[in-house]
Amino acid sequence: MELTRKIVDGEYGSVPIAVAGVSGYAGAELARLLLHHPRLKFSRPVFYGRAGEMQSTSLTDLHPQLATHDGPIDPVHPFDWDDLVERGTNILFLALPHEQSRKWAPEALARGIRVVDLSGAWRLQQDDLRAVYKLEDVDPVLARELQAEAIFGAPELHRNKIATARLVANPGCYSTSIILALAPLLQAGIVDIDHGIICDAKSGVSGAGKAATAKTHFMYAADNLSAYNVFGHRHTGELLEQLHLDASQIQFTPHLLPIPRGILSTIYLRLKEVTTPDAVAVLLRDFYKDSPLVRIHATPALPQIQHVVRTNFCDLGFELAKDGKRLVLVSCLDNLLKGAAGQAVQNMNLMCGWPEAEGLL
Amino acid sequence: MELTRKIVDGEYGSVPIAVAGVSGYAGAELARLLLHHPRLKFSRPVFYGRAGEMQSTSLTDLHPQLATHDGPIDPVHPFDWDDLVERGTNILFLALPHEQSRKWAPEALARGIRVVDLSGAWRLQQDDLRAVYKLEDVDPVLARELQAEAIFGAPELHRNKIATARLVANPGCYSTSIILALAPLLQAGIVDIDHGIICDAKSGVSGAGKAATAKTHFMYAADNLSAYNVFGHRHTGELLEQLHLDASQIQFTPHLLPIPRGILSTIYLRLKEVTTPDAVAVLLRDFYKDSPLVRIHATPALPQIQHVVRTNFCDLGFELAKDGKRLVLVSCLDNLLKGAAGQAVQNMNLMCGWPEAEGLL
Amino acid sequence: MELTRKIVDGEYGSVPIAVAGVSGYAGAELARLLLHHPRLKFSRPVFYGRAGEMQSTSLTDLHPQLATHDGPIDPVHPFDWDDLVERGTNILFLALPHEQSRKWAPEALARGIRVVDLSGAWRLQQDDLRAVYKLEDVDPVLARELQAEAIFGAPELHRNKIATARLVANPGCYSTSIILALAPLLQAGIVDIDHGIICDAKSGVSGAGKAATAKTHFMYAADNLSAYNVFGHRHTGELLEQLHLDASQIQFTPHLLPIPRGILSTIYLRLKEVTTPDAVAVLLRDFYKDSPLVRIHATPALPQIQHVVRTNFCDLGFELAKDGKRLVLVSCLDNLLKGAAGQAVQNMNLMCGWPEAEGLL
Amino acid sequence: MELTRKIVDGEYGSVPIAVAGVSGYAGAELARLLLHHPRLKFSRPVFYGRAGEMQSTSLTDLHPQLATHDGPIDPVHPFDWDDLVERGTNILFLALPHEQSRKWAPEALARGIRVVDLSGAWRLQQDDLRAVYKLEDVDPVLARELQAEAIFGAPELHRNKIATARLVANPGCYSTSIILALAPLLQAGIVDIDHGIICDAKSGVSGAGKAATAKTHFMYAADNLSAYNVFGHRHTGELLEQLHLDASQIQFTPHLLPIPRGILSTIYLRLKEVTTPDAVAVLLRDFYKDSPLVRIHATPALPQIQHVVRTNFCDLGFELAKDGKRLVLVSCLDNLLKGAAGQAVQNMNLMCGWPEAEGLL
Incomplete structure (x- = not known):
C-alpha cells in the first residue's frame, strides 16, 4: 500500500x-x-x-x-x-x-x-x-x-x-440474486407470472450473521443442508415490490449451505410464448449491457458459487427446456459482497x- | 430395533x-x-x-x-x-x-x-x-x-x-428421494399435475462416484454449489415411469453439494383443492404406516441431511402455503444407503x- | 464381529x-x-x-x-x-x-x-x-x-x-489417542524420555462441545486451522499420570480442525537405541494383541481420520527415520466414540x- | 477497473x-x-x-x-x-x-x-x-x-x-512458512539446534495441484486429515540450505487439511538459554521491521489460517513454556499467495x- x-x-x-x-x-x-x-x-x-x-x-x-x-x-x-x-x-x-x-x-x-x-x-x-x-x-x-x-x-x-x-x-442478499435474475424477463413481459415463479435459494452460513446460535454452530451447519422459512422469508417483500408481483405469483424458499459464503438461486418459471435460448440470452445481455458487475454466462455454462465468492459480481445463467417455455435461471453472488x-x-x-x-x- | x-x-x-x-x-x-x-x-x-x-x-x-x-x-x-x-x-x-x-x-x-x-x-x-x-x-x-x-x-x-x-x-438415489415424497400424493390424486411439479435436488459428492475427475476434485466441489443437467438428468426416467407422469409434468434439476454424502430434494407442487396440513400429514403417515425405513416429520419440522446421513431412512416433511394449495415437500436420504x-x-x-x-x- | x-x-x-x-x-x-x-x-x-x-x-x-x-x-x-x-x-x-x-x-x-x-x-x-x-x-x-x-x-x-x-x-479424547500410541513404547523402556516427546494433536469441532460460542461458530471453524492451549491443555495431566512422565518430558499442543469429528495425533520422539521398523511394529502388535479396538497399520500405511470416524477403533501407525532413532507415531480415533x-x-x-x-x- | x-x-x-x-x-x-x-x-x-x-x-x-x-x-x-x-x-x-x-x-x-x-x-x-x-x-x-x-x-x-x-x-509453500518462522531465531543463535527442531505442517488441498487424483478427490480429502511424507518431503532441502541445518537437526512432516487453501506450521524447538516471551517478540519484530508482508502476532494471540487466506502475508506467533526454553512457533500463510x-x-x-x-x- x-x-x-x-x-x-x-x-x-x-x-x-x-x-x-x-x-x-x-x-x-x-x-x-x-x-x-x-x-x-x-x-x-x-x-x-x-x-x-x-x-x-x-x-x-x-x-x-x-x-x-x-x-x-x-x-x-x-x-x-x-x-x-x-x-x-x-x-x-x-x-x-x-x-x-x-x-x-x-x-x-x-x-x-x-x-x-x-x-x-x-x-x-x-x-x-x-x-x-x-x-x-x-x-x-x-x-x-x-x-x-x-x-x-x-x-x-x-x-x-x-x-x-x-x-x-x-x-437483501437473497433478493439481489433473485431480482437481478428476474427483472429483465419480467420487464420484457415474457413471463407467465400467473403460473407462478419458484425460487429455490441456497446460502452460505455468513448470511446467518455472527451471533453464535444453535444454527450457526459448526456441528449444525457442516455436512448438512436444511430448508428454512419455506414460505415467508422476510426478503420476499423485496421480491414483491421490486418485481411488481403479488404473493401468489412468486415463491421463495431458502436453504442453509455448509459453506462460509455465497448464494445460488435456482429459479423456475414458464414463458408466455415459445422462445429460444438465443432470445433469452440477448434479452439478458441487453438489459445488463451497461452493468459492469453483472456477468451473463453463455449457455450451457451456468454460474457456480466458487466463481463469485470474494468478487462483487452477480453471475447469471439459464437453461431453456426443449419446449421453449420452461426456463430455469441460475443466479450466484457472494452474499457479503454483491449481496x-x-x-x-x-x-x-x-x-x-x-x-x-x-x-x- | x-x-x-x-x-x-x-x-x-x-x-x-x-x-x-x-x-x-x-x-x-x-x-x-x-x-x-x-x-x-x-x-x-x-x-x-x-x-x-x-x-x-x-x-x-x-x-x-x-x-x-x-x-x-x-x-x-x-x-x-x-x-x-x-x-x-x-x-x-x-x-x-x-x-x-x-x-x-x-x-x-x-x-x-x-x-x-x-x-x-x-x-x-x-x-x-x-x-x-x-x-x-x-x-x-x-x-x-x-x-x-x-x-x-x-x-x-x-x-x-x-x-x-x-x-x-x-x-437411483435422486429418484428414491423424489418418488417416496410424491407417490402418496399422486396416488391420492390430489396433485394438480398439469401445473407441473418442480424437484430441486441437492446431492453430496459421493453420488458422482469414485473416479477422480475435474468435478470430484476437492477444489471444485468444496465451498461451492453448482447446478447440472438442468433438464434431462438420467434419473428423470424413473420419476416418469414410477409416478406415471409425462415429461411436461415434472422437472428435476440436481445440484452438487460440498459434502460427502446425503441428498435433499425440495419439491414444489400445487394441489387440486384447498387442503390442510393435517390432511397432508395423515395421507403421508397412512401411506407409510408399514414402511419402517420412512420417517415422516411433524410440521413444522423439516428433514435435514445431517439426520439421515449414515442411516437407512428416507425422511419426509412438508409445508403448505396459507392458500392451502401450494405445497413444498422436503425429502432427505443418504445417497449411499437408502439411495x-x-x-x-x-x-x-x-x-x-x-x-x-x-x-x- | x-x-x-x-x-x-x-x-x-x-x-x-x-x-x-x-x-x-x-x-x-x-x-x-x-x-x-x-x-x-x-x-x-x-x-x-x-x-x-x-x-x-x-x-x-x-x-x-x-x-x-x-x-x-x-x-x-x-x-x-x-x-x-x-x-x-x-x-x-x-x-x-x-x-x-x-x-x-x-x-x-x-x-x-x-x-x-x-x-x-x-x-x-x-x-x-x-x-x-x-x-x-x-x-x-x-x-x-x-x-x-x-x-x-x-x-x-x-x-x-x-x-x-x-x-x-x-x-479424555486427546489423551486416549496419545496414551494408546505411547504406552507400548514407554513400557518397553525404549523411549529417550529426557529428550522430550512432542504431541501435535488435531481435533474436529465436536470436541469443543455443543455450546454455541465464537469458536464453535461455523464461520470461525470452517476453512480454518488454529492451535490453542499450546502448553497446558487440561488433558495433559492424564498423559503425565498414565504414562509416568513429568511435565518436562512431554509436550501436547491441540489444534481445531474444520471437521465435525475425529482426532489425529502426530507424536515425535527419540528412541534410546537404534532400532528397526519391524521391531517397533512387533512391539505395538504384541502390546495390543488382545485389544480388539486397536488397529495397527502396517508401515508405510498411516492412520487417517476418515478411517476411524464413526468407528470405535483407535488406529496406530508410525514411521521411523533412517537413523533408526527418530520415531513419528500417528494415532487416530473418533473423539465421540473411542474418545x-x-x-x-x-x-x-x-x-x-x-x-x-x-x-x- | x-x-x-x-x-x-x-x-x-x-x-x-x-x-x-x-x-x-x-x-x-x-x-x-x-x-x-x-x-x-x-x-x-x-x-x-x-x-x-x-x-x-x-x-x-x-x-x-x-x-x-x-x-x-x-x-x-x-x-x-x-x-x-x-x-x-x-x-x-x-x-x-x-x-x-x-x-x-x-x-x-x-x-x-x-x-x-x-x-x-x-x-x-x-x-x-x-x-x-x-x-x-x-x-x-x-x-x-x-x-x-x-x-x-x-x-x-x-x-x-x-x-x-x-x-x-x-x-516452496511449506518452506516459506517454516523458514520465515525460524530464520530470526537461528540467525540470533539462540536455538539449541542439536536438540532438533520439529515442524508439524498442515496444508490445504490446493497445495496438491490441479491434477484429479485419488488424493485430491473430495471424498478423500473432505472430513479427513492425513500425514504424508513423514520424513523426506522435498521441501526439506530448502529448510536445510536456507537455515544452514543438517538433516538430523530439523524434522518436517506435512499433513493434508480438508480446506482449499492455507498452511499452518507448528514448530517445536528448545532455546539454548532461558529467555522471556518479550525477548522473543523483540527479536521477531526487529528481524521483520522492514518486511511489509510479515505480521507478528502479540502473544498470546496466535496466527490462524482464516486470517491469512486470500492475503499475501505470512503471520507469525509463538508461545514460550514457563521454563523459558521450550518454544512453539506458529506460522501461517496462503500457500497460493505468500507460498x-x-x-x-x-x-x-x-x-x-x-x-x-x-x-x-
Whole structure:
C-alpha cells in the first residue's frame, strides 16, 4: 500500500465517509473495500461501533485478517454524532441491526449526512410487508416521509435515483440474486407470472450473521443442508415490490449451505410464448449491457458459487427446456459482497458520481 | 430395533450371498451392511471384483475403514461364475457400471442366481427412456423378456413383487428421494399435475462416484454449489415411469453439494383443492404406516441431511402455503444407503422373506 | 464381529443401565450405542437429563437422527435418584459437566450404583493436576477415598481393574489417542524420555462441545486451522499420570480442525537405541494383541481420520527415520466414540463381564 | 477497473511481463495479482500456456472467476519464444512443472529475459538435495552455472540479491512458512539446534495441484486429515540450505487439511538459554521491521489460517513454556499467495525496483 504517487489535482478529493457497525461479517468486507478504494486513498473512512459499544477498539482487533505489518490499523470509535458532523461526514454506512438503522437514518439525514443502510429497515414501501421487521418509529410522520424518499439500492435497476438519493436501502442478499435474475424477463413481459415463479435459494452460513446460535454452530451447519422459512422469508417483500408481483405469483424458499459464503438461486418459471435460448440470452445481455458487475454466462455454462465468492459480481445463467417455455435461471453472488458490502460501495460510487464499479473489480 | 422374535433353530441358516463390485462407495457400504447383517452371521457374503479386475485383494485394502483388529478382512476374489455356482449363490448384488450389469444379470439368472442390480441398467421399461444409458444387449430378445420381468426395487411401492422377483433394479438415489415424497400424493390424486411439479435436488459428492475427475476434485466441489443437467438428468426416467407422469409434468434439476454424502430434494407442487396440513400429514403417515425405513416429520419440522446421513431412512416433511394449495415437500436420504446399498439390502430382505428393515436400523 | 457364541437361556438377562445427560454429542452417541447393544436387547437403558433439566423430553427431540419410523423414541426423564434405585440401576453413565459428575458419582456409589463418568472429574489422582478442573467436594474425605478408588478407564491399560471397579473415569479424547500410541513404547523402556516427546494433536469441532460460542461458530471453524492451549491443555495431566512422565518430558499442543469429528495425533520422539521398523511394529502388535479396538497399520500405511470416524477403533501407525532413532507415531480415533462414548461402553462391557468389543464393531 | 486517471509522466512506464503456465491454481492467482497490479495498468502482462498446449484459450475459460462483465478476458497464447522476444519481455514467470522450468529458464536467460520460477527446479544448490526432483539438464555445464547464480526468492532473507537477480527460484509453500518462522531465531543463535527442531505442517488441498487424483478427490480429502511424507518431503532441502541445518537437526512432516487453501506450521524447538516471551517478540519484530508482508502476532494471540487466506502475508506467533526454553512457533500463510504467486510478485517488485508489497496489500 505504498502511496508514492503524486496527487493529480482534483483527481482524488477528500470525501469524508463513515461506517457505523463494523463488527459483523458485512462490516469487515465493507471496511476492506473502503480501505482499498482508489477514490478514498487520501480520505480514509472513519469507523464507529454500534450504539452502546462505548469502548474504542480497532479494526484489527475485530478482524485480524485486516491487520497490516505495522499492527493495529484504523481505530473503531464509540459512535458519536458530534464527531461525525465535525469531520464533515458526507456518507454514512449503517451496518447495524434494523431497529437501530430505523432510528439512526433520520438522525443522520437531519444532520445533512447521506445514508447507505445495509439492514432491512428501509427497503420496503408497503407497511404490511415491512411489518415483519417490527420496527418502531420515534417520529412516525417523519419516518413515513423518509420511507417514501428511500431508494432501493439495486444499482442495476435504480442507478439514476441512487445517484441523488439521501437514503439508500441496500438490498437483501437473497433478493439481489433473485431480482437481478428476474427483472429483465419480467420487464420484457415474457413471463407467465400467473403460473407462478419458484425460487429455490441456497446460502452460505455468513448470511446467518455472527451471533453464535444453535444454527450457526459448526456441528449444525457442516455436512448438512436444511430448508428454512419455506414460505415467508422476510426478503420476499423485496421480491414483491421490486418485481411488481403479488404473493401468489412468486415463491421463495431458502436453504442453509455448509459453506462460509455465497448464494445460488435456482429459479423456475414458464414463458408466455415459445422462445429460444438465443432470445433469452440477448434479452439478458441487453438489459445488463451497461452493468459492469453483472456477468451473463453463455449457455450451457451456468454460474457456480466458487466463481463469485470474494468478487462483487452477480453471475447469471439459464437453461431453456426443449419446449421453449420452461426456463430455469441460475443466479450466484457472494452474499457479503454483491449481496451486502460490495453493493453498498457500488451505491456509494453512484452517490459520489464515480464509476459504478470503482474499487470493486 | 425391537427384536422380539424368538430365536429358533435354523432361522439363521445359510443364505449364500455374493457381491460383484465392492470397490466403489456404494460397494463399501453394501459390504459393511452385509457383514453386520444379523441373518448372515453364519453365512458370510462373498465379494468379487469387477470384470477384468483379476487380482485378488481384500475389503480392507479397498476400504481401510472396514478393517478389524486382526487385519485384512474378507478377500475380494476375481469374478468367476463357476465359483459363484459352486458356492450355491442365492442372491448376487451387482454394484457395477450399467453396461456390465446389463450383461451380467442375464448370466446370473441363467445360472439360477437372483440379482439385485444397483446400476441404472434395468430400471426403465420404456426403451426411449432407457436409451440414455446406451446399453447394448448380447441377446436382445432375452434382454427384452428380462426387462419386462425386472422389478423396480422401491420396497415402499413394490414390496410384494420384490419378494418373489428374480431381477430387482435398485432405484437411483435422486429418484428414491423424489418418488417416496410424491407417490402418496399422486396416488391420492390430489396433485394438480398439469401445473407441473418442480424437484430441486441437492446431492453430496459421493453420488458422482469414485473416479477422480475435474468435478470430484476437492477444489471444485468444496465451498461451492453448482447446478447440472438442468433438464434431462438420467434419473428423470424413473420419476416418469414410477409416478406415471409425462415429461411436461415434472422437472428435476440436481445440484452438487460440498459434502460427502446425503441428498435433499425440495419439491414444489400445487394441489387440486384447498387442503390442510393435517390432511397432508395423515395421507403421508397412512401411506407409510408399514414402511419402517420412512420417517415422516411433524410440521413444522423439516428433514435435514445431517439426520439421515449414515442411516437407512428416507425422511419426509412438508409445508403448505396459507392458500392451502401450494405445497413444498422436503425429502432427505443418504445417497449411499437408502439411495443405494441400504435399499439394496432392504430388497434382499424382502427377497429372503425377512423383515424389511433387518440389519438396517 | 464373529459372534460364534451359542445363544443360551438367560444370557441376555436384564442389566439395568442408565445414562444421565444425553443432550450433548457424546450423549447422543452413547444412547445410540446402548440402544443397539446386543446385550441390552431385553433391558433397554433409561435416559435422564442433567440436574435442573426438569422437563421430560425424548431422545428424538434432542437428536432427531435417532428417531424411528414410529416416531419419538425413548423418553428422557428428569433426573431422580429414587427412580434410579427403584429400577435397580446397575451402571450409571454420567455424561455431565465435571462439576456435576464430581457431586453425583458419590451419590450413585452410595446407592450401590456403579459409575462410568465421561467427564474429567475423576481422571486425575494428583491434586495439583486435578486443580485445573476447579472441583469442589461436598465431603472432601469421602471424595479423596473415591478418587483413590477410581480407575482410569483405558481398557487397553487397566482391563482387569475396570472389570471390578465401582467408579470408572472415562479418559479424555486427546489423551486416549496419545496414551494408546505411547504406552507400548514407554513400557518397553525404549523411549529417550529426557529428550522430550512432542504431541501435535488435531481435533474436529465436536470436541469443543455443543455450546454455541465464537469458536464453535461455523464461520470461525470452517476453512480454518488454529492451535490453542499450546502448553497446558487440561488433558495433559492424564498423559503425565498414565504414562509416568513429568511435565518436562512431554509436550501436547491441540489444534481445531474444520471437521465435525475425529482426532489425529502426530507424536515425535527419540528412541534410546537404534532400532528397526519391524521391531517397533512387533512391539505395538504384541502390546495390543488382545485389544480388539486397536488397529495397527502396517508401515508405510498411516492412520487417517476418515478411517476411524464413526468407528470405535483407535488406529496406530508410525514411521521411523533412517537413523533408526527418530520415531513419528500417528494415532487416530473418533473423539465421540473411542474418545468418549465408545470407550465408555467398552468399560461397561468389562464391568459386566461381557466381551470388551461387544456392540462396538 | 475503470482507468480514468491520467498517466503521470514516468510513473507507470511499460514493463513487459509474461507468464508461462496459467492453468493451475497458482497460475490463476498470479494472473489475478498481475492484472490488478498498479504498476502494470498500462502494460498488461501476456499469458502463455505450457509447452505442448498449442491451442489458444483465454484466462476466463481456464478460470471463470476472473471474467469481467465484458466476457472473456486476456488470451492465453501457445508458448512461443519469438513472440516473447518481440514483445520485449522483461520478466517471465514460469508456473510450470519443474522438469519444464529446468529446461526453459536457460532459454529465457539466453534471450535476455529474467525469470521468476515458481517450481522447485532451481531452489536447491546442493546436488544431492536437488536429486529428489530428478531433473535432467540439456547443458549440464550451463545449468550448473545458472544454478549457482539462482537466488532463492525469499525477499525477507535475500531482498538485495533478488533485486539484481536474473533467475529467482520462488520458494516452496511449506518452506516459506517454516523458514520465515525460524530464520530470526537461528540467525540470533539462540536455538539449541542439536536438540532438533520439529515442524508439524498442515496444508490445504490446493497445495496438491490441479491434477484429479485419488488424493485430491473430495471424498478423500473432505472430513479427513492425513500425514504424508513423514520424513523426506522435498521441501526439506530448502529448510536445510536456507537455515544452514543438517538433516538430523530439523524434522518436517506435512499433513493434508480438508480446506482449499492455507498452511499452518507448528514448530517445536528448545532455546539454548532461558529467555522471556518479550525477548522473543523483540527479536521477531526487529528481524521483520522492514518486511511489509510479515505480521507478528502479540502473544498470546496466535496466527490462524482464516486470517491469512486470500492475503499475501505470512503471520507469525509463538508461545514460550514457563521454563523459558521450550518454544512453539506458529506460522501461517496462503500457500497460493505468500507460498507461491504472491511471493513471486513480491520478487518481481524487487526486481523492478518497486516497493516490495506493491499490489499485494
